[in-house]
Amino acid sequence: MELTPLLNKQLKTPLYMQLYQYIKKEIETGGISPGTLLPPIRHLCEHLQLSKNTVESAYQQLTAEGYTESMPRICIKVLPLEKTLMPPSQLKVHTNREPKETEQSSAATYDFKYGDIDLSHFPFKTWRRCLQNALDSEDHDLFLYGDHKGDFGLRSELAKYLFQARGVRCVPEQIVICSGTQNAVGLLCQLLSMNGRLVAAENPGYDGVRSVFLNHGCAIQPIGLETDGINLSQLAASRAKLVYITPSHQFPYGMVLPIQKRLKLLEWASRENVYIIEDDYDSEFRYQGRPIPSLKALDKKENVIYLGTFSKSFLPAARLSYIVLPSKLADEFQEKLGRYSQSASPIIQKAMFLFMKEGFFERHIRKMKKVYQEKHKTLISAIKTHFGNDMEIIGEKAGLHILMKTGRRARDLIHKAEKLGVKVYQVSDFWLEPHESSSSIVMAGFGGLSAAEIEEGISILRKAWLSSSKQER
Amino acid sequence: MELTPLLNKQLKTPLYMQLYQYIKKEIETGGISPGTLLPPIRHLCEHLQLSKNTVESAYQQLTAEGYTESMPRICIKVLPLEKTLMPPSQLKVHTNREPKETEQSSAATYDFKYGDIDLSHFPFKTWRRCLQNALDSEDHDLFLYGDHKGDFGLRSELAKYLFQARGVRCVPEQIVICSGTQNAVGLLCQLLSMNGRLVAAENPGYDGVRSVFLNHGCAIQPIGLETDGINLSQLAASRAKLVYITPSHQFPYGMVLPIQKRLKLLEWASRENVYIIEDDYDSEFRYQGRPIPSLKALDKKENVIYLGTFSKSFLPAARLSYIVLPSKLADEFQEKLGRYSQSASPIIQKAMFLFMKEGFFERHIRKMKKVYQEKHKTLISAIKTHFGNDMEIIGEKAGLHILMKTGRRARDLIHKAEKLGVKVYQVSDFWLEPHESSSSIVMAGFGGLSAAEIEEGISILRKAWLSSSKQER
Ligand SMILES: Cc1ncc(COP(=O)(O)O)c(C=O)c1O
Ligand SMILES: Cc1ncc(COP(=O)(O)O)c(C=O)c1O
Numbered sequence: 017m018e019l020t021p022l023l024n025k026q027l028k029t030p031l032y033m034q035l036y037q038y039i040k041k042e043i044e045t046g047g048i049s050p051g052t053l054l055p056p057i058r059h060l061c062e063h064l065q066l067s068k069n070t071v072e073s074a075y076q077q078l079t080a081e082g083y084t085e086s087m088p089r090i091c092i093k094v095l096p097l098e099k100t101l102m103p104p105s106q107l108k109v110h111t112n113r114e115p116k117e118t119e120q121s122s123a124a125t126y127d128f129k130y131g132d133i134d135l136s137h138f139p140f141k142t143w144r145r146c147l148q149n150a151l152d153s154e155d156h157d158l159f160l161y162g163d164h165k166g167d168f169g170l171r172s173e174l175a176k177y178l179f180q181a182r183g184v185r186c187v188p189e190q191i192v193i194c195s196g197t198q199n200a201v202g203l204l205c206q207l208l209s210m211n212g213r214l215v216a217a218e219n220p221g222y223d224g225v226r227s228v229f230l231n232h233g234c235a236i237q238p239i240g241l242e243t244d245g246i247n248l249s250q251l252a253a254s255r256a257k258l259v260y261i262t263p264s265h266q267f268p269y270g271m272v273l274p275i276q277k278r279l280k281l282l283e284w285a286s287r288e289n290v291y292i293i294e295d296d297y298d299s300e301f302r303y304q305g306r307p308i309p310s311l312k313a314l315d316k317k318e319n320v321i322y323l324g325t326f327s328k329s330f331l332p333a334a335r336l337s338y339i340v341l342p343s344k345l346a347d348e349f350q351e352k353l354g355r356y357s358q359s360a361s362p363i364i365q366k367a368m369f370l371f372m373k374e375g376f377f378e379r380h381i382r383k384m385k386k387v388y389q390e391k392h393k394t395l396i397s398a399i400k401t402h403f404g405n406d407m408e409i410i411g412e413k414a415g416l417h418i419l420m421k422t423g424r425r426a427r428d429l430i431h432k433a434e435k436l437g438v439k440v441y442q443v444s445d446f447w448l449e450p451h452e453s454s455s456s457i458v459m460a461g462f463g464g465l466s467a468a469e470i471e472e473g474i475s476i477l478r479k480a481w482l483s484s485s486k487q488e489r
Numbered sequence: 490m491e492l493t494p495l496l497n498k499q500l501k502t503p504l505y506m507q508l509y510q511y512i513k514k515e516i517e518t519g520g521i522s523p524g525t526l527l528p529p530i531r532h533l534c535e536h537l538q539l540s541k542n543t544v545e546s547a548y549q550q551l552t553a554e555g556y557t558e559s560m561p562r563i564c565i566k567v568l569p570l571e572k573t574l575m576p577p578s579q580l581k582v583h584t585n586r587e588p589k590e591t592e593q594s595s596a597a598t599y600d601f602k603y604g605d606i607d608l609s610h611f612p613f614k615t616w617r618r619c620l621q622n623a624l625d626s627e628d629h630d631l632f633l634y635g636d637h638k639g640d641f642g643l644r645s646e647l648a649k650y651l652f653q654a655r656g657v658r659c660v661p662e663q664i665v666i667c668s669g670t671q672n673a674v675g676l677l678c679q680l681l682s683m684n685g686r687l688v689a690a691e692n693p694g695y696d697g698v699r700s701v702f703l704n705h706g707c708a709i710q711p712i713g714l715e716t717d718g719i720n721l722s723q724l725a726a727s728r729a730k731l732v733y734i735t736p737s738h739q740f741p742y743g744m745v746l747p748i749q750k751r752l753k754l755l756e757w758a759s760r761e762n763v764y765i766i767e768d769d770y771d772s773e774f775r776y777q778g779r780p781i782p783s784l785k786a787l788d789k790k791e792n793v794i795y796l797g798t799f800s801k802s803f804l805p806a807a808r809l810s811y812i813v814l815p816s817k818l819a820d821e822f823q824e825k826l827g828r829y830s831q832s833a834s835p836i837i838q839k840a841m842f843l844f845m846k847e848g849f850f851e852r853h854i855r856k857m858k859k860v861y862q863e864k865h866k867t868l869i870s871a872i873k874t875h876f877g878n879d880m881e882i883i884g885e886k887a888g889l890h891i892l893m894k895t896g897r898r899a900r901d902l903i904h905k906a907e908k909l910g911v912k913v914y915q916v917s918d919f920w921l922e923p924h925e926s927s928s929s930i931v932m933a934g935f936g937g938l939s940a941a942e943i944e945e946g947i948s949i950l951r952k953a954w955l956s957s958s959k960q961e962r
Contacts (some may be wrong), residue, residue: 018653018851020782022748047652059855065779135632144624151617159608159806160937179520180491195668195808195832202675206704211684227828231679233706275495306538309493333632335668335834355700359668361808361837378491382532464633 017048017055018063031066032073039074043083043094050096054084125437126473130417132464133328137387142376143331143367150366162362164354166193166338170365173372174324174338181381182296183313184322190346192339195359197295197325198228200339201260203356204293204321205232207349208258216256218246220446220454222267225260225295238448241266245273248280252288259285259292263311264299268446268459270414272302278311286317291342293321298328300381301415303389318342326368328416328463329381336360336368388416394467395460398474416463419443422481426458432480438473490521490528491536504539505546512547516556516567523569527557598910599946603890605937606801610860615849616804616840623839635835637827639666639811643838646845647797647811654854655769656786657795663819665812668832670768670798671701673812674733676829677766677794678705680822681731689729691719693919693927695740698733698768711921714739718746721753725761732758732765736784737772741919741932743887745775751784759790764815766794771801773854774888776862791815799841801889801936802854809833809841861889867940868933871947883930890934892916895954899931905953911946 021038023031042048055063057071064071075092078084084092150158165171171188178184194200205211211233217226219238226236237254240247245266251259261281263273273281285292294311312322322340330336341349358365371377395418399407410419422429426442433440441461444454462470494511496504515521528536530544537544548565551557557565623631638644644661651657667673678684684706690699692711699709710727713720718739724732734754736746746754758765767784785795795813803809814822831838844850868891872880883892895902899915906913914934917927935943 017649020654020656020780020786022656022782022786023779024748047658063780132633135629138632140624144621147620147624148617151613151620156608159611159804160605161800161805176490181493183493183495185520195672195834196830198829199668199672199832202679206675209706211706224828224830227826231825233682233684275497306496307493307536309495313493313495327634331632332634332830333835335830335832352704353700355697356671357669357697357805357808359672359808359832361668361834362806364834364837 017052019055019060021064023064023066030070032070032077035064035066035070035074036077039078040083043078048094050094052094053087054092054094056091124434124439126465126469126476127439128441128460128462128473129439129464130441130459130461131327131332132461133332133416134384134387134391134463136466137383138331139376139380143371146367146370146374146376147363149370150363153366158362158366160362161357162365164356164358165189165349166191166358166360167362167365167369169373170369171338173369173377177372177377178322178324178340182299182324183309184340185313186322186340190341190343192341192349193358193360193365194337194339195335196327197297197323197337198224199359200323200337201225201228201293202232203353204339205229205234207345207352208291210234210258213258214254214256216251216254216259217448218261218266219448220268220443220451221260221448222262222295223445226448229260236448241269241271243271245271245277246281248277248284251281252284257288257290259290260295261292261311262295262297264296264308265302265411265414267295267297268411268414268417268419268443270411270418272308272413273311275308278308278314282311282314282317282319285319290319291321292319293323295323297323297325298415300329301385301388302413303385303392304413312340315342318344321345329384330368330371330377334364334368336364388463391462391465391467391470392418395462395470395474398471402474402478410457417459417461419457419459421457424456424481426455429458429481433477436476436480438476438480440477490525492528492533494537496537496539503543505543505550508537508539508543508547509550512551513556516551521567523567525567526560527565527567529564597907597912599938599942599949600912601914601933601935601946602912602937603914603932603934604800604805605934606805606889607857607860607864607936609939610856611804612849612853616844619840619843619847619849620836622843623836626839631835631839633835634830635838637829637831638662638822639664639831639833640835640838640842642846643842644811646842646850650845650850651795651797651813655772655797656782657813658786659795659813663814663816665814665822666831666833666838667810667812668808669800670770670796670810671697672832673796673810674698674701674766675705676826677812678702678707680818680825681764683707683731686731687727687729689724689727689732690921691734691739692921693741693916693924694733694921695735695768696918699921702733709921714742714744716744718744718750719754721750721757724754725757730761730763732763733768734765734784735768735770737769737781738775738884738887740768740770741884741887741890741892741916743884743891745781745886746784748781751781751787755784755787755790755792758792763792764794765792766796768796770796770798771888773802774858774861775886776858776865777886785813788815791817794818802857803841803844803850807837807841809837861936864935864938864940864943865891867943868935868947871944875947875951889936890932892930892932894930896929897954899928902931902954906950909949909953911949911953913950 021035023034057068060071061068079086084094087093168188171191174191175186175188213234214237215229215234216237216239218241229236237256239250246261296310312320325337326334399409408421410421430440430442441459443457443459447454494508496507530541533544534541552559557567560566641661644664647664648659648661686707687710688702688707689710689712702709710729712723719734769783785793798810799807872882881894883894903913903915914932916930916932920927
């Protein structure tokens, strides 16, 4: 440990006394706790630019008064105080969220949490080796700031991947690596000077991104959904110059925006000079029908800003996402945000680059598609088996979650499930304003649970919900 | 590789023909390059939900027309085209900065680049082991999103460290881990709803942070410097409710704000209800006198928002920094930014936690203080030896850089140095408006060079500058 008191030579109190008083006070107020070893005299002299005498005198005084004891080899140990230690009052912070969350999640046996992914099939060994190889690199840049837009190799691999998997044609210069989708949207708000301006967004939609817009001073214009996705005439009527949309899997409803609507949307955007932010967060995972290329793939006039993330397809803990900018915005990015350093670690980026380059990423996705498809099938059939017609399933086309709708209040259902150790989630936050439909829908993410756990979880849900519906009668 | 064409069953053109046309066009326009292996038939069938026949027919057609050739084991390889491949025109992006930067830095033999750090004393082995141990963790949370404010263990270690090294008293709940100082300031702009509001900042000052304020719609009120730091009466006159300041080492001038001024500043802030952002970026490295505790350490009324970074004390590539929030702001953070996921990787955070917990961080800093002090001494004495009174050294108290001032134009000096393979830097960006003093100052970071390189670099500077000053006559 080190100590950094404020010592003043100009004062009448000698330095050793000032040091002694400082340490004493810290011991009394709990800043330094019993059992702590004070810094060796030599270190403290060096650190504080004091003479050996000064520090020694302060330590002797403390020991003389019973605050500390000398240990062999010039260690000084802090002793317990008689009275209870009062932590200084300013150190109390009321935190609403932190403890609650930890408590809850540790209690649940089956947690259908959206955002969790399958870790049992994750290639930990390979990923570890990629990290290791990155760390073994001779390239010193890897340990400094790195390219401000992100590792060039990673961006090149991404350009290839996006073309092959999503039909996106871009060069690495258009790609900006970010540390998560919210980080990306924050940068876009700055790039497009969105403060005080209107953003159109699907309602319901992803609250995580919406809060970024709001915190950047945007107003959100909620746009309703039709069975095949965003309502285009409402959108046109909004007169917004920026739209945030999840066309591959509408979040949270899961519908896929059909090709005709995509073309209409793009035509409108080009006519009205609108930028569309396409959040393609989990498009890798679809279980029915043919893949539809991204909106960006159809974007001839460069109205689409494409967002992707490694959080679903790889690992949330990589904290890696990316923007594909239209080329005119790529120049503007350079000008306006060119002084920003990259926020994702070059080490993680390099490891990800290696993982992609060696073909592991492609293989991983191919495997995970099957894994999640299996889980998805299990989930749907478990719900059908246990609930039959009592339960409507929404969002069967979404990638890693579904919605369940009953005639009953979501809040009660969630509470009842939790009592039996199963966590499912409310969806009300996805609506901009409190909304009736949300009150009878619960959300179940299935990425983090095994097929067997999904089965078991749903069967417990039945117990929780059916028995209680009897009680209700 | 994977392909994601837009196929439409409703069209008259059969699916195999659509697929064939798509691939053919991609080959022709360079989207798929010669030598590429097309996906195995089985994969493509699965991916596109097509029959084996359809894919086979498309591939056969391509091979028949000489675009591809069949390889053993059902691989299909793309052949070179006769004509030169024209990359699609939309793929050209004008990038001002990227190639230029790489060119330049590779050319220089001695690069006095601010931001580079000493890597030759970095404990790579220990850091690698910490990362390894983090990856071996059984804790699944480590591979998901992690705590939105950052790893709790890391925040606890930071609270301890900040108390010991900087006199900051805080609890982990007040700490928010960020992915760099700019990321931190971006979050603060949102937290404090800074759009359209005034921020007072030292002039000259750190342009990296200033650009974040500007991009969040703030106006910057430049505050002049005195020999002992920020001009307090100018500051008071500004009527700003937020100040960004570098009190430990003014950036770029390096002066230390004395204790009397600190107390006055705090008193004013508390009286006027002002928040002070204290950027304590490189306070670990001071080479003269006793350490002064941070402004935050003196902040009884909780007006100071403290910023720290691991970029100087550890590794820029960790991309880890932190905010210490006053407790009332910690609550507000939860409310307003509580939905944001953490942007630093939980893996890196855990490794950093282990590195701190085991005492390596403290040891590292103790060592690096000596290393940098030695370099600093070498630099100063080399300048004195080679330039004598022709060169004024400014910022001798700064941590990892100094400023050199001559009567001559910085731009010429930089250019002349570069020709002989030495890079030093201009400082004009640190002034909010073009400013006369900046034109004769050059900046030299010394973190990344060894003592011998510093010696040699400065002696080359003398050659570059003295010989050319003769030419000028
Ligand atoms: C619609 C949507 N976009 C993006 C993300 C992923 O965000 P990130 O990249 O920050 O992990 C999510 C995850 O919850 C999401 O639901
Ligand atoms: C004044 C100042 N603050 C902070 C930083 C560090 O920023 P980061 O944490 O993004 O590496 C620097 C580095 O250049 C700086 O000069």
